């Protein structure tokens with residue numbers, strides 16, 4: 571694979587990763603729920619303000635746990651944006667759910683809350699908002715509609731760690747939320763995730779499902795004298811080696827977020843006028859949102875211009891990438907009757923969105939080079 575001078579993403583080391591991994595090895599506890607797992611969970615609980623936080627092997631697995639916890643059954647309907655990663659819906663489809671795709675808003679690329687009421691049926695068992703690029707969905711409206719119908723809201727907060735909506739942390743709005751610490755996310759451990767729980771009713775069973783369906787946690791606390799099979803479940807807890815890596819990053823969260831904020835704001839300031847001249851739209855952050863600085867994207871005037879711009883940047887050894895292909899148009903979604911026109915904004919945005927290089931260690935020179943390359947693009951020749 572070609573190594574770009576300026577790639578799209580580079581994994582980041584915050585500093586203490588090796589030391590903490592050594593410490594985990596020396597302690598002799600490298601399976602799940604060791605001391606680093608506890609430290610990570612404490613940080614998430616305190617910083618986000620949730621009742622319970624459980625590290626999981628991935629965000630995908632946190633979503634799968636949610637589907638198990640709300641007892642998704644074959645034929646149940648789950649409302650998700652078409653403009654998201656497959657795991658947002660696959661976790662529910664694994665339990666037999668039928669996806670109901672909702673279109674996005676032009677400004678934030680988040681689920682369009684105005685379309686929600688019309689998609690709800692007696693079979694709707696969950697609404698799963700995705701805070702795209704770490705910008706909060708319109709949670710007041712979503713929670714109000716969900717509340718009227720008594721439908722659980724489950725947040726896919728893979729992009730939104732430490733982002734806020736109306737002053738409140740993303741991840742605290744739904745009865746549960748899923749975080750990702752995949753290599754491409756702001757804070758990472760390669761492959762890792764977390765399940766955040768805000769509703770007490772799910773806490774005990776979440777511990778059991780995560781521990782292969784056993785009540786091992788009660789046993790470890792001395793509350794029962796042997797542990798046994800208590801429920802369905804799987805192996806959703808990461809090794810403490812992974813948690814050690816994650817802990818080193820979570821402890822440096824302020825530094826990481828400050829780096830990303832600076833990069834984001836520089837792109838915005840440098841490209842604002844250029845974008846207006848060429849009919850390019852930049853990300854729009856509603857006043858009520860404090861974003862998580864997960865990504866910086868451009869919306870180009872057409873798919874052809876996007877392809878030409880990708881080629882132009884590649885010729886300068888810079889990798890820019892597009893993002894989600896609409897899920898309702900995927901081959902797998904054909905069985906649910908997905909067809910062009912179902913989610914027109916998603917279809918349009920998906921063709922025109924381009925993500926720029928964005929990683930914690932992106933230097934000022936590298937970023938200046940991306941900006942210069944963009945400004946050198948010849949719009950007429952394309």
Ligand SMILES: *Cc1c(COP(=O)(O)O)cnc(C)c1O
Pocket residue numbers: 627628629630631654655657658700726728729749750751752761762763
């Ligand atoms: C990255 C991502 C996921 C999956 O995260 P993993 O930790 O890789 O399982 C799910 N949803 C969204 C929106 C994501 O961006």
